[in-house]
Amino acid sequence: MSAKIIDGKEVARSIHEEVRKEAEKLRSRGIIPGLATVLVGDDPASRSYVKAKRKACEEDGIQSFHHPLPAETSQKELLTLITQLGEDPKVHGILVQLPLPAHIEENAVIRAIPPHKDVDGFHPENLGRLGLKGEEALFAPCTPAGVLELLMRAEVPVSGARAVVLGRSKIVGLPAALLLLRNDATVTICHSRTKDLPAVTKEADILIAAIGRANFVTAEMVKPGAAVIDVGVNRVEDSRKKRGYRLVGDCDFEAVAEVAGCLTPVPGGVGPMTIAMLMKNTLRAAERASPQSFDPRNHL
Amino acid sequence: MSAKIIDGKEVARSIHEEVRKEAEKLRSRGIIPGLATVLVGDDPASRSYVKAKRKACEEDGIQSFHHPLPAETSQKELLTLITQLGEDPKVHGILVQLPLPAHIEENAVIRAIPPHKDVDGFHPENLGRLGLKGEEALFAPCTPAGVLELLMRAEVPVSGARAVVLGRSKIVGLPAALLLLRNDATVTICHSRTKDLPAVTKEADILIAAIGRANFVTAEMVKPGAAVIDVGVNRVEDSRKKRGYRLVGDCDFEAVAEVAGCLTPVPGGVGPMTIAMLMKNTLRAAERASPQSFDPRNHL
Secondary structure, three states, X not given: OOOEEOOHHHHHHHHHHHHHHHHHHHHHOOOOOEEEEEEEOOOHHHHHHHHHHHXXXXXXXXXXXXXXXXXXXXXXXXXXXXXXXXXXXXXXXXXXXXXXXXXXXXXXXXHHOOHHHOOOOOOHHHHHHHHOOOOOOOOOOHHHHHHHHHHHHOOOXXXXXXXXXXXXXXXXXXXXXXHHHHOOOEEEEEOOOOOOHHHHHOOOOEEEEOOOOOOOEOHHHOOOOOEEEEOXXXXXXXXXXXXXXXXXXXXXXXXXXXXXXXXOOOOOOOHHHHHHHHHHHHHHHHHHHOHHHOOHHHOO | OOOEEOOHHHHXXXXXXXXXXXXXXXXXXXXXXXXXXXXXXXXXXXXXXXXXXXXHHHHHOOEEEEEEEOOOOOHHHHHHHHHHHHHOOOOOEEEXXXXXXXXXXXXXXXXXXXXXXXXXXXXXXXHHHHHOOOOOOOOOOHHHHHHHHHHXXXXXXXXXXXXXXXXXXXXXXXXXXXXXXXXXXXXXXEOOOOOOHHHHHOOOOEEEEXXXXXXXXXXXXXXXXXXEEEOOOEEEEOOOOOOOXXXXXXXXXXXXXXXXOEEOOOOOOOHHHXXXXXXXXXXXXXXXHOHHHOOHHHOO
16 A cells, blocks of 8 residues: 555544644633524435534534434425524524425525525535635535645645545535636536546546445546545445444545545545534634624635 | 537527517506616717617617716716616616726726616626625626526536636626526636636636636637636737737637537627616516516526
């Protein structure tokens, strides 16, 4: 293995530490950063994600306001709650755990979150602002923000680099591309309709794999020395494991590690960054809500 | 010359004709499509653009409401007018001619236009929606929408094609990239920080030149057979012309025409499309404002 392995857990830990210190400063000025978490239904995965987010809040000095709602909640009831949270000065960030039950229109719910409390960064206005270099961006979605943070802390040069993003989802691929562009990379976005994909990915100095297919990126698809960030989290059967599966990324880790300059593992790469960036976004929202604490670092 | 020359004037003419027919249908149902034009100050170029837009309105059966304001107009006064226009049911589209005087913050003005009346497509929310394949996009900015329309009507295959966009401005480059992505192209965005640009542009099946530098794209930068859309409008000195200059695009036209499969001229390519798409966007806004006329073609 030649690639440097980027330790996402370690980077996430230091971000939580930074958030904790900043949250303490805010508290000493009487501002308690607050995150509302909204969970509709009782999907076990969603429940455990929300639990992890609330635990991080507690550890980082952020107050969490939890709103568990039954699966039958109507869209109207959910929108009413979001309006209330939007008006509540104690709530600086609003997180609605996705996916929502099928009878609720996800986009309508996301659009109802006031952009300045949209710590998930999914509101179209926040996505649009992300694309506009001259425009202040409020929040970048947590996972792509974590990707950029990993690149920055691993000292991977982004400006002028050729970056290829595999996948164009609204929660990872597209905002990752916009963030890389904002940081002056030459960005290519690939997807299921891309022809001769290996030729395209091989141009990348920075390759972001976010397609959700186990071991999809092979060594042949990677330019020697490239920085590879693996956003995929896929289950593959593994009878040696108690639960019957193990988690792997979108990259064939062992093989890609022979070629890449640096690489994130799965688990332990991008994963831990998502919650860390959510905490950071919530802190930013709280700081922005009290103008006297203006800090240029609040701007992406 | 081997490239087919795409006649933007002709395509624009047929779009105006389509708008005219649709506007007539709306009028027969008592709906008069209306566009408010706002011009602050007396910059001669801006004045002539607004004049051309109002003339197109008249020809296409769209009512125009012109609001010429003195250069000293305060930002607050302008925002008040925009709020009024936002509430006026006769006004379906609001166009604020840019650039604005330096004492007015352009982004604040653009954000004040209700997204459903933002026929220029510059509101961050509309830009964000453009990037979201699942999300209904309200308006695409007129010039990139014109670029796509030219590609479609010239029967250039977009899905799966490699598209390279030269330039990342919010009015052309970035939205053009999002529109191409929405139409399943593999999209690369280049800009001033891109390294080895000719190698990148030469990968393009579709090359969009939008950097504003006269004759910048040479034959060596173009893949043989590529579709090249030249968005640039640049003045170069020409003593043979009465006014002392002539207009050229971002491409070295004669040379690129030897290599490209098809190519737009300057003038007479993308230029005439911008106003045609503004009319189409205004018509769409009027149709959307009267739900009984729902037409799936209103969706991008």
